[in-house]
Amino acid sequence: xxxxxxxxxxxxxxxxxxxxxxxxxxxxxxxxxxxxxxxxxxxxxxxxxxxxxxxxxxxxxxxxxxxxxxxxxxxxxxxxxxxxxxxxxxxxxxxxxxxxxxxxxxxxxxxx
Amino acid sequence: xxxxxxxxxxxxxxxxxxxxxxxxxxxxxxxxxxxxxxxxxxxxxxxxxxxxxxxxxxxxxxxxxxxxxxxxxxxxxxxxxxxxxxxxxxxxxxxxxxxxxxxxxxxxxxxxxxxx
Numbered sequence: 001x002x003x004x005x006x007x008x009x010x011x012x013x014x015x016x017x018x019x020x021x022x023x024x025x026x027x028x029x030x031x032x033x034x035x036x037x038x039x040x041x042x043x044x045x046x047x048x049x050x051x052x053x054x055x056x057x058x059x060x061x062x063x064x065x066x067x068x069x070x071x072x073x074x075x076x077x078x079x080x081x082x083x084x085x086x087x088x089x090x091x092x093x094x095x096x097x098x099x100x101x102x103x104x105x106x107x108x109x110x111x112x
Numbered sequence: 113x114x115x116x117x118x119x120x121x122x123x124x125x126x127x128x129x130x131x132x133x134x135x136x137x138x139x140x141x142x143x144x145x146x147x148x149x150x151x152x153x154x155x156x157x158x159x160x161x162x163x164x165x166x167x168x169x170x171x172x173x174x175x176x177x178x179x180x181x182x183x184x185x186x187x188x189x190x191x192x193x194x195x196x197x198x199x200x201x202x203x204x205x206x207x208x209x210x211x212x213x214x215x216x217x218x219x220x221x222x223x224x225x226x227x228x
Binding site: 004006034042044046049089100101102105 | 116145147152153154155156157160203205216217218219220221222
């Protein structure tokens with residue numbers, strides 16, 4: 001019940017494409033859903049986060065879509081750039097920063 | 113604002129040896145996390161501190177791993193004795209406070225441990 005599932009494992013898109021990464025969770029106590037971006041040799045960095053009171057959140061080229069009834073959420077990257085090539089992790093936690101779990105990650109490659 | 117500092121960046125040890133990692137969180141952050149990230153996987157929480165108290169250590173292999181945050185600031189994570197499967201990146205993160213409006217966790221660059 002603590003698991004967060006993430007797909008695909010890897011993704012290759014052309015520059016300007018819209019990669020979509022999907023995550024699913026089981027624990028209904030989760031109510032904070034961040035996405036982290038990690039470059040090789042670096043720690044994960046928060047990209048965007050959503051709480052279940054909204055179905056969508058946009059920040060720049062990054063959009064989270066959230067489906068509370070299906071317990072699924074996804075990350076869309078608009079107009080993707082080679083600099084977006086990184087590993088993306090979805091995560092879930094409760095409102096009090098506890099039970100914080102990460103998905104297994106998606107390695108994204110954006111070709112020039 | 114200074115980020116989360118970790119040292120060392122890299123460590124190579126033989127199995128059955130001991131090793132310690134150090135973390136200095138962002139100033140003012142009450143919550144500190146240690147994660148283990150095995151190559152190709154997502155970070156796995158080992159232990160979470162709120163100030164100098166342990167909030168969650170359910171996934172910490174307590175027979176060999178220990179962690180402390182004595183003064184509620186810096187923290188150390190120790191492995192004794194190390195096993196081959198402990199080879200991973202150990203990430204420290206900190207956040208403002210449990211229950212704060214923002215629960216964003218800021219990560220350090222990690223310590224890459226190789227056990228041979």
